[in-house]
Amino acid sequence: MATPSLVASVVLQTSRALGSASAGLRLAAAAWNAARQVHTSASSSTPQLGGYMRTGTGTEVEAHPETPRFFVTGACGQIGQEFLPFLRSKVGVDNVVASDVRTSRKLLDSGPFSYCDVLDKDNMARIILENGITHVVHFATLLSAIGERNPALALKVNTHGIQNVLDLAAAHGLSVYAPSTIAVFGSSTPRHNTPDDTVMRPHTMYGITKVHQELLGQYYHDRYGVDYRSLRYPGIISANAPPGGGTTDYGVEIFGAALQTGHYNCFLDSDAALPMMYMPDCLEATWQIITAPRDHLKQTTYNVTAVSFTPAELAEAIRHRLPHFSISYSPDFRDSIAKTWPASIDDSAARQQWGWAPKFDLQALADDMLTRLAAKYKVQLPPELVAQQQGSGSSRSVVAAGEKPAGTPVAAAV
Numbered sequence: 001m002a003t004p005s006l007v008a009s010v011v012l013q014t015s016r017a018l019g020s021a022s023a024g025l026r027l028a029a030a031a032w033n034a035a036r037q038v039h040t041s042a043s044s045s046t047p048q049l050g051g052y053m054r055t056g057t058g059t060e061v062e063a064h065p066e067t068p069r070f071f072v073t074g075a076c077g078q079i080g081q082e083f084l085p086f087l088r089s090k091v092g093v094d095n096v097v098a099s100d101v102r103t104s105r106k107l108l109d110s111g112p113f114s115y116c117d118v119l120d121k122d123n124m125a126r127i128i129l130e131n132g133i134t135h136v137v138h139f140a141t142l143l144s145a146i147g148e149r150n151p152a153l154a155l156k157v158n159t160h161g162i163q164n165v166l167d168l169a170a171a172h173g174l175s176v177y178a179p180s181t182i183a184v185f186g187s188s189t190p191r192h193n194t195p196d197d198t199v200m201r202p203h204t205m206y207g208i209t210k211v212h213q214e215l216l217g218q219y220y221h222d223r224y225g226v227d228y229r230s231l232r233y234p235g236i237i238s239a240n241a242p243p244g245g246g247t248t249d250y251g252v253e254i255f256g257a258a259l260q261t262g263h264y265n266c267f268l269d270s271d272a273a274l275p276m277m278y279m280p281d282c283l284e285a286t287w288q289i290i291t292a293p294r295d296h297l298k299q300t301t302y303n304v305t306a307v308s309f310t311p312a313e314l315a316e317a318i319r320h321r322l323p324h325f326s327i328s329y330s331p332d333f334r335d336s337i338a339k340t341w342p343a344s345i346d347d348s349a350a351r352q353q354w355g356w357a358p359k360f361d362l363q364a365l366a367d368d369m370l371t372r373l374a375a376k377y378k379v380q381l382p383p384e385l386v387a388q389q390q391g392s393g394s395s396r397s398v399v400a401a402g403e404k405p406a407g408t409p410v411a412a413a414v
């Protein structure tokens with residue numbers, strides 16, 4: 001069966017090749033709409049057009065909109081802030097409704113925004129119906145460290161949030177993308193090259209709620225036909241938005257400290273190896289899984305990674321550009337969490353089934369972070385890094401599909 005994702009992604013790729021963005025979007029919208037009607041009528045998930053309270057029969061007006069329309073929860077977070085402009089550049093500003101329980105001037109000025117607490121299912125239903133939403137991107141979550149500070153709230157937000165999203169998806173025939181995490185694994189999981197399908201006995205409340213999310217997504221897919229897709233992100237490193245309270249946050253903080261004070265006191269120990277990814281790779285992976293042809297996907301959740309490194313190795317990559325940078329270590333409870341997570345993960349299924357291939361290795365990531373943050377903090381960078389960045393136009397290190405990036409070799413990240 002031709003899925004909306006398949007048809008629209010083929011059309012988007014074709015239009016990209018033709019170099020015509022607006023024509024491409026129109027084509028994609030038409031193809032998406034045609035395929036979506038086939039998909040919806042053939043799906044085992046019958047939209048309850050009278051709403052989930054079954055108060056009437058409703059009309060089809062909002063069920064088959066002209067274009068894919070996205071609703072993003074937790075849009076003010078580290079990933080949401082960067083995914084929002086990325087997604088809007090692909091599908092159009094007005095086809096993406098951002099939401100969160102907080103906001104910013106930038107977010108409000110950038111396109112449609114609605115206040116939405118993911119615990120409030122009625123409000124979420126209202127936004128979905130009023131805006132003709134077809135896809136939910138669910139980012140609203142409490143991360144690992146903040147979750148250990150308030151486990152009861154993490155349990156509530158993380159489990160009820162995804163349940164509300166999935167219930168509404170089943171009721172209204174929506175597709176759902178909700179990321180998972182390497183935190184689903186625990187100390188009894190194989191720690192190196194961790195496969196997709198393995199022991200999941202996490203020790204944090206965050207990890208427990210994400211195992212629940214993965215299983216619930218699979219259940220709604222199998223039972224109600226919900227097109228649920230998920231990636232297990234590693235730690236995400238980004239220059240624009242600050243991280244939201246996780247164990248991998250050191251990987252962002254270290255750059256600000258290096259440029260502003262020349263020293264960083266790390267809350268993980270020097271040898272705490274973790275899988276990581278730079279934000280541009282995270283955005284691409286997310287778009288790729290959302291638009292991947294349904295029949296290419298053999299599972300609902302995939303491991304994805306780019307590079308594995310320890311705090312000491314990241315410090316070395318920074319010192320390569322800023323020789324005076326120094327680091328000290330004061331491991332706290334986050335180090336204990338990190339030690340229960342994989343040092344590296346196996347993402348070969350993602351590579352084989354839908355073509356996942358990261359572009360940034362450790363040094364490329366470090367160089368790009370330093371360049372962007374130096375501009376933000378108005379700090380002078382070493383001339384050779386400036387020259388190299390200007391010369392290449394970008395510090396990307398393209399990694400061929402199926403290869404591991406050239407950072408720390410996975411086997412050595414022990």
Ligand SMILES: NC(=O)c1ccc[n+]([C@@H]2O[C@H](COP(=O)([O-])OP(=O)(O)OC[C@H]3O[C@@H](n4cnc5c(N)ncnc54)[C@H](O)[C@@H]3O)[C@@H](O)[C@H]2O)c1
Pocket residue numbers: 073074075076077078079080099100101102116117118119138139140141142143157178179180181182232233234235236237242243244245246248
């Ligand atoms: N950032 C990473 O390194 C990383 C790694 C693995 C997985 N993930 C996953 O990616 C997703 C996004 O993570 P992030 O790093 O952007 O998180 P974040 O903490 O930066 O952002 C989460 C957002 O959710 C919002 N939120 C919290 N409670 C809410 C509620 N009740 N209703 C609505 N919004 C609420 C917060 O205000 C915040 O803006 C999460 O599912 C997370 O598990 C992130």
Ligand SMILES: C[C@@H](O)[C@H](N)C(=O)O
Pocket residue numbers: 143144145181182183206233234235236245246247248249
């Ligand atoms: C790994 C991930 O899920 C998040 N960055 C955290 O540390 O909690």
